[in-house]
Amino acid sequence: MKFKDLGLCKEILSSISNIGYKEPTEIxxxxxxNILIGRDxxxxxxxxxxxxxxxxxxxxxxxxxxxxxxxxxxxxVLTPTRELAMQVSxxxxxxxxxxxxQMALLIGGTSFVEQENKLSKGVDVLIATPGRLLDHIxxxxxxxxxxxxxxxxxxDRMLDMGFIPDIIKINRxxxxxxxxxxxxxxxxxEIRNIGKDLLINPKEIYISPYSSISENIxxxxxxxxxxxxxxxxxxxxxxxxxxxxxxxCNKKADIDKLSRFLKKNNFNTVSLHGDMDQNLRISSxxxxxxxxxxxxxxxxxxxxxxxxxxxxHVFNYDVPNNPEDYVHRIGRTGRAGKNGTAYxxxxxxDNKTIILxxxxxxxxxxxxxxxxIISSQNYLNQKSxxxxxxxxxxxxxxxxxxxxxxxxxESGKIPxxxxxx
Ligand code: AMP
Numbered sequence: 001m002k003f004k005d006l007g008l009c010k011e012i013l014s015s016i017s018n019i020g021y022k023e024p025t026e027i028x029x030x031x032x033x034n035i036l037i038g039r040d041x042x043x044x045x046x047x048x049x050x051x052x053x054x055x056x057x058x059x060x061x062x063x064x065x066x067x068x069x070x071x072x073x074x075x076x077v078l079t080p081t082r083e084l085a086m087q088v089s090x091x092x093x094x095x096x097x098x099x100x101x102q103m104a105l106l107i108g109g110t111s112f113v114e115q116e117n118k119l120s121k122g123v124d125v126l127i128a129t130p131g132r133l134l135d136h137i138x139x140x141x142x143x144x145x146x147x148x149x150x151x152x153x154x155x156d157r158m159l160d161m162g163f164i165p166d167i168i169k170i171n172r173x174x175x176x177x178x179x180x181x182x183x184x185x186x187x188x189x190e191i192r193n194i195g196k197d198l199l200i201n202p203k204e205i206y207i208s209p210y211s212s213i214s215e216n217i218x219x220x221x222x223x224x225x226x227x228x229x230x231x232x233x234x235x236x237x238x239x240x241x242x243x244x245x246x247x248x249c250n251k252k253a254d255i256d257k258l259s260r261f262l263k264k265n266n267f268n269t270v271s272l273h274g275d276m277d278q279n280l281r282i283s284s285x286x287x288x289x290x291x292x293x294x295x296x297x298x299x300x301x302x303x304x305x306x307x308x309x310x311x312x313h314v315f316n317y318d319v320p321n322n323p324e325d326y327v328h329r330i331g332r333t334g335r336a337g338k339n340g341t342a343y344x345x346x347x348x349x350d351n352k353t354i355i356l357x358x359x360x361x362x363x364x365x366x367x368x369x370x371x372x373i374i375s376s377q378n379y380l381n382q383k384s385x386x387x388x389x390x391x392x393x394x395x396x397x398x399x400x401x402x403x404x405x406x407x408x409x410e411s412g413k414i415p416x417x418x419x420x421x
Contacts, residue, residue, distance in 0.1 A: 005140040006032050008061050011098035021377040025050030030205045031181075032058050038160035040182040040199040042192075045207035046328075047154075047307070048214075048335050051151050052091045055181050060095050062149060062179075063124045068102070071142050073126040075149040076174075078167065080157040082107040082278065083157035083285065083306055088153065089127045101125060106142075108132045109278020116141050117413070121151065122373060130158070135174065144173050145248040155191055164194060186324075193393065216334035221319075225355050226347050230261050232370045233317060235396055237267065237295070237345060239374075244288070245313035247297045247331045250321060255297050258317065262295070303328040308336065316344035321357040327337050345370075 001024055003016050024032065026255075027045045034041060035058035041256060045051045062074045068074045069363070079085040089105045093196055096103070106120040106128035112135075119142050126133070128140070136142045160169060180199050184191050187206075195202070224232045233247070249255045259271045270284035270293040283415075287293040289308055296302065303325050307355065310335045318327045333340025358364055 040202040042202040072146040077151040243312040250318040269295040314342040319350040
């Protein structure tokens, strides 16, 4: 099946071809025709499957005829996190490139005034996190009784984050007659029950199982002494051929600590967690996406939905508390047919959580020790050329402080790479 077989208008087909999508992904093949004939959808699919396109493409096709009134949008996409909302809005902008549909992104941490101005001019599509949408509704800045199409993305995450009461509140304000698309990475009984209240005779679409891990990801668990964790991570970052990598931490305090430590060691990093100011969150993500920062140190805010081109490595500084988050975290790499590497640092206290992960992914994880990784001759031989290459081009991130030229000026110690004897 090709995109042109889906009955999409020429403007959308042209945008799709400009983005470089050759043919619809499995979820797009199954969802788009059903959405276009007006059916409700109960979709079980993970990010990385082309899920966003599967609802944004038909949504634009449907809304392309007609116009919205001031403060009365015609469609609403609800996402659990600001980052995911931004990503959905980016996909919207790409597909809408040759059309003139108006969109407002309502997320917390950014200016109300700008969002209100946009709403008063009339928007076709609202992409929002539940809290900020309710704020606007309560201030009387937006009316959602004209919504024809509702999308709930990552319903399971909404549940985890405690947003279901907000969704129920929003649902009461929506018209009963509308089309609803409900996506979740799992279809637990709880999720199905929430779906029942929102959907009418939905078409169920089930893509890959939630617990599956892409075969392109080489995932290794490294046993490490918790006291040496930071140093070991630093050594790992030095020997690995990283193009772009995310380091996940369980605690926000560790993100800050690790960020200071790696910066001090000349690594080019940015951070992302829920307590940061929204402008900082946006700028961290932008710097990481445009490759001006090599590493992102993040909480699970970045574990889902975030799609970064060419992300070669994921490092779990901690074993995630929730086994499902492990699947999501390492799923940031090995996307779109590319290979990826995931390292998870662990100690004896993590054994129970690792068993839960193994139960979820239905196989044993690959374990080794940090010393084995470092001392493995083959490993070092294989990697040394890459390290040399990095050192030769004086990449800041691989230089230890004492070898760094700037430090050399202060310390007077000649760094190895300058010592030609
Ligand atoms: P998602 O599941 O929406 O997070 O999408 C994951 C990635 O797949 C994103 O980088 C999309 O740009 C990309 N993508 C979406 N649809 C297609 C397609 N039909 N062909 C190739 N890549 C796609």
